[in-house]
Amino acid sequence: MSGTLYGVGVGPGDPDLITLKAHRLISGAAVIAYPAPDTGESFARSIAAGFIPAGAIEIPIVVPMRSERFPAREVYDGAAAEIGGHLDSGRDVVVLCEGDPFFYGSFMYLFERLAPLHACEIVPGVTSLTACASALGRPLAARNDHFAVIPAPLDEAALRARLVECDAAAIIKVGRHFAKVRRLVEELGLTEKAGYVARATLANQQVMPLVDVAGDEAPYFSMILIYKGDEPWSLAPQSSS
Amino acid sequence: MSGTLYGVGVGPGDPDLITLKAHRLISGAAVIAYPAPDTGESFARSIAAGFIPAGAIEIPIVVPMRSERFPAREVYDGAAAEIGGHLDSGRDVVVLCEGDPFFYGSFMYLFERLAPLHACEIVPGVTSLTACASALGRPLAARNDHFAVIPAPLDEAALRARLVECDAAAIIKVGRHFAKVRRLVEELGLTEKAGYVARATLANQQVMPLVDVAGDEAPYFSMILIYKGDEPWSLAPQSSS
Numbered sequence: 001m002s003g004t005l006y007g008v009g010v011g012p013g014d015p016d017l018i019t020l021k022a023h024r025l026i027s028g029a030a031v032i033a034y035p036a037p038d039t040g041e042s043f044a045r046s047i048a049a050g051f052i053p054a055g056a057i058e059i060p061i062v063v064p065m066r067s068e069r070f071p072a073r074e075v076y077d078g079a080a081a082e083i084g085g086h087l088d089s090g091r092d093v094v095v096l097c098e099g100d101p102f103f104y105g106s107f108m109y110l111f112e113r114l115a116p117l118h119a120c121e122i123v124p125g126v127t128s129l130t131a132c133a134s135a136l137g138r139p140l141a142a143r144n145d146h147f148a149v150i151p152a153p154l155d156e157a158a159l160r161a162r163l164v165e166c167d168a169a170a171i172i173k174v175g176r177h178f179a180k181v182r183r184l185v186e187e188l189g190l191t192e193k194a195g196y197v198a199r200a201t202l203a204n205q206q207v208m209p210l211v212d213v214a215g216d217e218a219p220y221f222s223m224i225l226i227y228k229g230d231e232p233w234s235l236a237p238q239s240s241s
Numbered sequence: 242m243s244g245t246l247y248g249v250g251v252g253p254g255d256p257d258l259i260t261l262k263a264h265r266l267i268s269g270a271a272v273i274a275y276p277a278p279d280t281g282e283s284f285a286r287s288i289a290a291g292f293i294p295a296g297a298i299e300i301p302i303v304v305p306m307r308s309e310r311f312p313a314r315e316v317y318d319g320a321a322a323e324i325g326g327h328l329d330s331g332r333d334v335v336v337l338c339e340g341d342p343f344f345y346g347s348f349m350y351l352f353e354r355l356a357p358l359h360a361c362e363i364v365p366g367v368t369s370l371t372a373c374a375s376a377l378g379r380p381l382a383a384r385n386d387h388f389a390v391i392p393a394p395l396d397e398a399a400l401r402a403r404l405v406e407c408d409a410a411a412i413i414k415v416g417r418h419f420a421k422v423r424r425l426v427e428e429l430g431l432t433e434k435a436g437y438v439a440r441a442t443l444a445n446q447q448v449m450p451l452v453d454v455a456g457d458e459a460p461y462f463s464m465i466l467i468y469k470g471d472e473p474w475s476l477a478p479q480s481s482s
Contacts, residue, residue: 021257102374103381122375124367133343134363140344149388162387
C-alpha cells in the first residue's frame with residue numbers, strides 16, 4: 001500500500017506555533033523532506049528540529065538562491081522522484097513547509113508532481129500574516145474590509161494600484177524592494193498607517209512603525225502591514241470629549 | 242501585579258489545528274472568555290472544549306445575532322469590564338478566538354478596550370483561508386500573485402471590481418450572499434476557477450467545485466476560493482505532447 005504525502009505547515013518560526021497535528025506527524029515521521037538553501041541551515045527544518053526523530057530519513061530539497069528567477073524544474077522533478085520512491089515503498093513522507101503549505105512557498109511544486117499519483121494530506125499552518133499582526137498588536141482586517149496580499153517584487157504601477165484599491169494590505173517578500181515600497185507608501189500618504197515586522201516570532205524579531213525603519217533594505221522575511229482606517233476595530237465607547 | 246490578556250487563536254475547527262502554545266495556555270487557564278451566541282453552543286469554546294480545565298472561570302461574551310449590524314458597544318464594554326476585573330486582581334485571562342485573533346472576528350473589540358491598560362499577548366492561529374485551501378487541495382496564491390480577501394456582503398459593484406483586479410481571491414462570509422456571489426463569478430467567467438468549502442476541518446465539512454453547489458444559500462462559515470491561473474504552481478516538466 002502506498003504511503004501518504006503530508007504537506008505540513010510549521011508556522012512562522014517559533015516552534016510553539018506548530019499545530020498539535022503537525023507536531024504529531026513530524027515526531028512520528030520515518031521520512032522528512034524540507035526546502036534547504038545551498039549553503040546554511042534550512043529554515044523549515046530549524047523550526048521543527050526539536051522533534052524530528054533520530055533515525056528519520058531526511059531529504060533536503062536544495063533550492064539554489066536566484067533572485068527573481070523561480071527554481072529550476074529539475075530540482076522539483078528530482079525531489080518528487082525521490083519522495084515518490086518512498087511513497088511507492090509504503091512509507092509516508094512528511095514535507096516541512098514554512099508557514100502554511102499553500103500560502104505562497106514552494107510545496108505546491110512537489111504537490112503538483114505527486115498528488116496525481118499518491119494520497120496527499122495538507123496540514124495548514126500559521127502564516128506570517130497573522131504572526132506579523134500579532135507582533136504589531138494590530139488587526140489585519142475587520143468587518144467588511146477588502147484585504148490584499150501584495151508581493152513587493154511587483155512593478156511600481158501595479159503596487160500603487162493595489163495599495164489604492166484595498167482597505168488593508170500586507171506587503172510581502174519585501175527584502176531588497178524595501179526602498180521602493182517605502183517611497184510608494186509615503187507617496188500615497190499611508191506611512192502613518194504602516195507597520196513593519198521582520199522575522200516574526202523569532203528571537204531576533206523586529207517590530208516598529210514603518211517610519212522608524214532605518215536604512216533601505218529589509219530581510220526577505222519581512223512584511224509591511226497597512227490599515228487605512230483610523231480605528232479599524234472602533235466600537236469604542238463614546239468619549240465625553 | 243496585573244494579569245495578562247491572551248488573545249488565543251483556536252484555529253478553524255479541528256482541535257488538532259490548535260498550536261502547541263494555545264493548547265498550553267488554555268490547559269492552564271484560570272479564566273477563559275469566548276464569544277457565544279444567545280442560543281446554542283459557542284463555536285470557539287467547542288473547539289477547545291477538550292482541554293478547558295475543570296474549575297476555570299468561564300466568561301461567555303454573548304453577542305446577539307444581528308445580520309449586517311455590528312454588535313452593540315455595550316456587549317464589549319461589559320465584557321471588557323468583567324475581564325479587566327480579573328486582570329486587575331492579578332489573574333491572567335485567555336480569550337478563545339475562532340481562527341486567528343486578528344483576522345476579522347471580534348477579539349479586536351476587547352483588545353481595543355483592554356490593551357491600553359493591561360499587558361496583552363496575541364497567539365496567532367490557523368485561519369479559515371489556509372484550512373479551506375488545504376481542504377480543496379489547491380494553493381491560495383503563488384509567486385507574485387496579488388491575493389485578495391473579499392467579504393461577500395460588499396455590494397455587487399465593489400465585489401466585481403475586487404474580483405477583476407486580483408490574481409486569486411478568497412470570498413468570505415458567504416452565507417446568504419451565496420446566490421449573488423455565484424452569479425457574479427459566472428458573469429466574470431471564473432466559475433471553473435472557483436472552489437467551495439463549508440465548515441473546513443469539521444466532521445461535516447463540504448468541499449466541491451463551485452459549479453457543483455446545489456441551492457442558493459451557504460453557511461456563514463463557508464468560503465469560495467478562486468485561482469485564475471491555469472496551473473498556478475506550474476513548474477511542471479515539459480510534456481512530450
